[in-house]
Amino acid sequence: MSDPESVGHQLRRWRRQRNLSQLDLAIRADISTRHVSFVETGRTIPSSGMVLRLAEHLNVPPQGRNRLLVAAGHAPIFRSRPPDDPDFERVRAALRRILRAHEPYPAAALDHRWNVLLANTGFDILLEQADPDLLRAPINLMRLGFHPKGLAPRIRNLAQVRAHLLPRLHRQAAQTGDRRLHELYEELRSYGPHEEPQPPDLSDIALPIRLDHCGVELCFVNTITTFGAAFDVTLDDIAIETYLPADDATAQHCHQLARAHASAGTHSGTPTRTAIGGLPDHM
Structure with missing residues (x-):
């Protein structure tokens, strides 16, 4: 079982919120269902490109994409500053x-x-x-x-x-x-x-x-x-x-x-x- 803050757990949560099966996401992202399963269970750590690819097909907002990237060990790509900055x-x-x-x-x-x-x-x-x-x-x-x-x-x-x-x-x-x-x-x-x-x-x-x-x-x-x-x-x-x-x-x-x-x-x-x-x- 992946940690609640792991990239796999977060991706699974987003997929379920979008009412998609692993097969649905795999078809949309043009990857194998096995690869989706391995990412969600933590058996595979996705590259930053793969994280962004999956996030795009899951319609994850920028802040969520940053969290996914960090959870996978990558640097966030969207700037985040407090409004009073x-x-x-x-x-x-x-x-x-x-x-x-x-x-x-x-x-x-x-x-x-x-x-x-x-x-x-x-x-x-x-x-x-x-x-x-x-x-x-x-x-x-x-x-x-x-x-x-x-x-x-x-x-x-x-x-x-x-x-x-x-x-x-x-x-x-x-x-x-x-x-x-x-x-x-x-x-x-x-x-x-x-x-x-x-x-x-x-x-x-x-x-x-x-x-x-x-x-x-x-x-x-x-x-x-x-x-x-x-x-x-x-x-x-x-x-x-x-x-x-x-x-x-x-x-x-x-x-x-x-x-x-x-x-x-x-x-x-x-x-x-x-x-x-x-x-x-x-x-």
């Missing part, structure tokens, strides 16, 4: 520009566990009235959205949104094998409501998020942007979550809020509200 300033600057471009609509940079790393001022719409405990670093967007003391009471189609996002979180946890994502999924699943959601309106281009803000119903559609050719593991794990207006009334409301804040000097000089790894000083 000074050399990561160019990435932070790029993220700030992207988030600023989405003003006055809410947008945030998230890590792979849905923790908010950086957010623009429009993101305030999602934070208002939330329990202060939910706004402590790191803010978890999934928890903020579904917690009874978070955004949930303000989402008018909460059952629909839950029915869409919770299965997505469950698939992510299963595909990555991330224990913390599994724990987050189990936590969020315990929150209400548990009634059957209304079927979506097929005239919509995407599932809308209907949100109450100061007595006004806003309607957003959600988009996610990822970096398609990242060579840095940290950047590969970052996604931009945006909330775009689904109707003119929502767009007008967001612009009115931005003008009001600008007039009051609320966000003067603060185009983004968080720093990677932290939260706004005033929260």
Whole structure:
């Protein structure tokens, strides 16, 4: 039996998560089933090229590929730096520009566990009235959205949104094998409501998020942007979550809020509200 951290054990875990047999993987990678078996049981130590070949056909993310390479006795090939590393300033600057471009609509940079790393001022719409405990670093967007003391009471189609996002979180946890994502999924699943959601309106281009803000119903559609050719593991794990207006009334409301804040000097000089790894000083 291979050690839980051995390259063979990790490859077997990834193969099972992808619902592949050893024969399936062997055919995809154009190697023998016997070779796959020998690697998984530790009878053969794969070369770095073989590790990357198998990882490619198993759709293993860069961070996982680094772990496989190290377990097989090879050097990792993807850079991995903490988000607060000074050399990561160019990435932070790029993220700030992207988030600023989405003003006055809410947008945030998230890590792979849905923790908010950086957010623009429009993101305030999602934070208002939330329990202060939910706004402590790191803010978890999934928890903020579904917690009874978070955004949930303000989402008018909460059952629909839950029915869409919770299965997505469950698939992510299963595909990555991330224990913390599994724990987050189990936590969020315990929150209400548990009634059957209304079927979506097929005239919509995407599932809308209907949100109450100061007595006004806003309607957003959600988009996610990822970096398609990242060579840095940290950047590969970052996604931009945006909330775009689904109707003119929502767009007008967001612009009115931005003008009001600008007039009051609320966000003067603060185009983004968080720093990677932290939260706004005033929260």
